[in-house]
Amino acid sequence: MWALKYYKCESCGSDFVSCKALKYHFRQKHFGKVHCEKCGQEVLRERLEDHSKSLHDRSTMETHKLNWENLEERNIKSLAAEISKTCRMCARHFGTVLSRENHEIQEHHFTASKRAQMSTGFSPRNMLECKSPQELQRFADKNIRPASGPLSTACVAETGALFKLIQDCFPVPASRVIQGGSYIKGTDTQGCSEIDIVLFSDVFAGVNHCKQQLREGLDALRENLEQTSHGHRILVGKRTPLSLRFNFLCTEGLHSHSFEIMAYYDVLGPAPSTDLKLHLYRKLYLCNDRDVAQLCALALLPYQVDFVKASVVRVKELIRLMIHWFKTSFAKSTEENKFRRLPSSYTVELLTIHIWELAGKPLVFSLVQGMRAVLKLLVRYAEIDVVWHRHYHPKSPIFVKANQKHTRPFILDPVNPTVNVCDTCNAWDEVALVATHSLSKPLLSRVSAEPPWLFTNNW
Template identity: 80%
Template sequence: MWALKLYNCELCGSNFVSCTALRYHFQQKHFGKVHCKKCGQEVPGDKLQDHSKSIPHRSTMETHKLNWVNLEERNIMHKATKISKSCRMCCRHFGTILSRENHERQEHHFTANKRAQMSTGFSPHNMLECKGSQELQRFADKKIHPASGSQRAACVAEIDAFLQLIQGCFPVPISRVIQGGSYVKGTDTQGCSEIDIVLLSDVFGSVKHSKKQLREGLEALRENLKRTSQGNRILMGTRTSLSLRFNYLCTESLHSHSFEIMAYYDVLGPTPSTDLKLHLYRKLYLCNDSDEAQLCALALLPYQVDFIKASIVRVKELIRLMIHWFKTSFANPTEENKFRRLPSSYAVELLTIHIWERAEKPLFFSLVQGMRAVLKLLVRYAEIDIVWHSHYHRKFPIFVKVNQKHTRPFILDPVNPTVNVCDTCNAWDEVAHVARCSLLKPLFSRVRAEPPWLFTSDW
């Protein structure tokens, strides 16, 4: 039997059985439209100027005052935004990754040499210069691990007090608070502490998911926090439609925490039934509004946190090392490639846990061997295909449909079968290049796979 030839639209990825059908689709959906360089959306050419004026100005923040310098790239761990199919240079969106890569080569001359120049940026005296496991451990204890003892206790007390202040400044009554981020999961580092706060209120359930009410509530919180005695320790980030982002300076240890605050109503409640969770999965799968899907997915944040927290202490050490590697091994984006997005910290956590599971979950292991295994897999990113079934069955219809259509790399959120967390990155080829260069550094010089990491010998 002859295979049916399909004609693919490079702009949106839709398939058609004839060239005529593809031409008709283009005329109806894309003809006369141009891509806005600020937001990546298609808009009529004669309305581009008015559309550009309607987009809020993205002002540059004085992030050099704080330790956390990537406030603009805070990870949103909920609804995947298909960033993987957007251009690194102009943020134009495509239907397939192949068409996006063709565009980057043809329009921006993004060659292999250019990619190498724009991706690699090893910081001086980084951990890859360590020679052996003992030196790496000393480096991690001094430079990567968060404060401990009385200093950590003071930080925890201060953050708890600040969370109470946030709740008091919110303009409507709060029924429940959900917390997430690396600070809560125990994977934070000295220079990278994320705290995600979800304020749940019954008020938002009675306004039929009005995003206007949510924005007004977060804007009121923003202004109220600035007027408090803690206002001079808060550096507000660029406004977004669904969240409030800022850095908070912790005076006890003179470091900062990156906050992201969102609000919604309690979709699942504190103790949801299995049927209620399955109903939420169906709602997320069928939802056409990405904002609403992201808000509904907030209810799954506690399960994401529990999945990471369940890892042993040694795995969390390895996660910290990998997050630090991402922070210190890549060149900072320039004006030319400002739309480049690296994998989220959540994707790094899941990838590291998967590697540990591949090694049959050893309680004690070499961090050098663990890092080497993760980097080896990143080099072969096109083969990444990771799925867990602790929250949904293999025959669950939504999982089956998502799994049939997935593209690689593929890491399915262990608590949300509708989201591939790899979709938040559009630079996996750069990740592979930097991982390949890292494996040539002194830390991995002459290192060979040892039990239980022998499965990496073929990589």
């Protein structure tokens, strides 16, 4: 691959395999454009003034801070399952949530007043300060919903090109590539776009061989990517044994995508039989090696994506609002409670879908009513008990055993009966506290339930 002659674009540094392709690229991407003196980005000459006004309100330092925060969230997300039993202050693990909470009170003096002080941190101009559903919709369109039109088209083109580049730069051939994350599911927000890529290769003979070769392969992938014309826009995160994480800054705007690249051998294949999936569930249930379990579960990623993507557009809007709520309503972790973990975005997605199903799966509904329903359920988090049976039978031995020992809150992964997605959070009491405060904010304080949300009157 690297022996081919490349024709480099002098404007953006992109590589092309022929002079004709380079000329076509220049006409499509650079003709009639000038460089912004503030950021170096190319924009149409007649739109330069609008570009400066809209994109340079935030400083470059704030943009880099956003990039690093996204990478830190990735690091938190990949930590051990069953984090619910891990202390928020010292990361010590306990057998039950109750024993963990007793430890926090006795050893760290984590009283109710201290929890209130360390939990709530509403950002300025929080969406909960909106006075009406119409004002909330305008807020969401301006600050939460991803950009549309030409900017979205350019973003799709850039990420698509990077997908191809990742496959080309991986040191061994990939037999199949699957994609996940909020960007693929359609639940991404303006400030949070996650893209997961799994490269399946027949070169890996099995799980042990994969674990041995994975670090070297991911290191080679990182080095190859940094040597390409996209390398200056890749911000690499902390090294992990099983994945490569980086943020990729799009050239068409000051936003970035948080990538996580993983690799494994194709356990299930593109069209697995029921018996093959049951065999994988059994393997996951009996597995005592967390790394091996994480690698094996990669084969289930397409089904997780499909489960969320099947929701109607309005549900995805509600998911975006709830993800934004988590990002703008909680106090930042400090050195004292640096091991606090809030629910993952996947947990938020599943919880929101569950609320929508309780309402009868309406195609159109009030976002305010939907937010109110989700927040009221979070206040009663100890009663959350959610299971779907689209990928496994209720009488399946694996499901029965997993269900018998579950603690609440409990949301069983709809495609993996061995994982309670609520276990990635050890601060459900804080979530309930912030949800309670949120319900007293202007947007929600005087709202009463309307059909089809009347079931929330019992909460």
